[in-house]
């Protein structure tokens with residue numbers, strides 16, 4: 061099958077969070093299974109060019125219709141760790157992708173509407189006719205809309221679209237201008253409730269909703285989150301739309317790329333280890349302590365890795381640091397915040413805790429350090445308010461780092477409580493789960509984990525090994541996606 065992924069991220073060349081990991085990991089697995097996969101991405105000025113091999117001109121003069129005129133673009137092609145990627149570079153005064161950042165500009169919806177349009181125009185003009193186009197999150201929400209309203213009449217009537225939602229909170233709410241810009245005339249049509257109109261603001265359009273309406277299939281990244289979004293509040297206002305389109309909506313659990321995230325061969329960690337021999341893990345813990353100037357000692361080391369965002373339960377992350385210290389444990393945090401107040405808060409904490417030899421806060425994005433933390437920590441805390449899937453607990457499990465998670469979204473599908481999970485046998489359990497979002501719920505799960513580490517090291521190690529035994533690779537999820545692709549192809 062020939063699959064084209066259109067996305068705003070692909071790890072490691074463009075990675076703001078988990079979306080990038082998924083786009084890369086899924087593409088790789090699909091290719092390993094004999095499919096042809098190509099990726100279309102924006103050519104940002106700030107992406108990691110050192111991860112692209114053989115970048116060259118692929119399509120020199122792509123003219124993309126935009127408002128009443130056209131924007132001249134160049135399309136480059138290169139390999140990102142074996143994946144064929146096309147990068148679109150517009151030449152216009154808007155400088156859409158030369159902003160020194162991936163997201164966070166006032167005109168984000170316009171930037172990515174342009175990208176969606178340009179990606180389809182590129183497919184059209186370069187005569188690429190994939191069986192399936194797989195696009196992701198609000199940034200590419202217009203792809204199925206434009207395909208079915210415009211491009212199918214220009215020779216792309218056989219293409220089918222699978223759309224994956226990684227985060228319902230960001231939906232691409234925007235105004236009428238998007239329609240004029242992308243050539244979707246008849247604004248009264250698109251402003252109807254069953255088309256693109258936002259479910260709550262009658263004067264706004266919702267790009268994610270548009271994708272749900274137009275795509276041939278819609279997924280989110282875990283079965284439990286699919287249920288929460290449809291029936292609970294985590295659809296952030298799109299629950300009714302999902303309900304109307306429930307026959308083409310389901311949750312497919314993400315995987316992780318088990319070659320990139322593999323403690324046996326990890327290129328970023330000084331010591332390698334396997335489930336049969338955890339000595340390398342202990343050495344990584346020592347290396348991590350040395351690197352972050354933490355003191356030696358017989359103490360468990362807890363970690364948090366992730367975006368510092370309301371979604372991640374920052375109030376609980378903050379509390380976890382102090383509770384770990386109070387319980388005689390050490391704590392390492394690696395995170396970055398886009399919201400100014402959260403960023404300032406954690407910088408302040410960092411300064412406050414600067415001289416404490418049991419804690420280190422690293423504010424920023426650091427891929428290499430994240431590997432050492434997964435490899436060296438004993439436990440990883442994921443106290444999210446909501447979590448569509450969550451990759452850090454799955455990576456943690458692979459590295460024998462026991463997850464302590466809040467029971468929401470994909471965390472429910474991947475972490476099974478050591479003491480209380482009744483659906484899994486004791487030898488199948490792999491972490492600690494709490495449900496409420498208050499301090500005492502977090503503390504009780506942390507206490508159970510820390511107590512086990514101190515009082516029953518053998519049992520703690522068994523739990524680590526049970527976690528390492530789980531297969532959260534792309535093996536099964538890729539199969540699910542291929543089934544979806546096959547199904548929509550023949551409709």
Ligand SMILES: Nc1ncnc2c1ncn2[C@@H]1O[C@H](COP(=O)(O)OP(=O)(O)O[C@H]2O[C@H](CO)[C@@H](O)[C@H](O)[C@H]2O)[C@@H](O)[C@H]1O
Nearest residue numbers: 077078226366367395396424425426427447448449450451
């Ligand atoms: N400061 C930092 N330095 C280095 N690496 C860092 C980092 N902060 C985060 N990372 C890395 O980025 C990834 C984050 O994964 P998450 O599952 O937390 O994704 P995120 O919430 O961004 O994305 C959304 O999409 C993903 C994918 O579908 C869903 O799993 C998730 O629930 C949903 O919110 C991990 O690989 C992690 O190691």
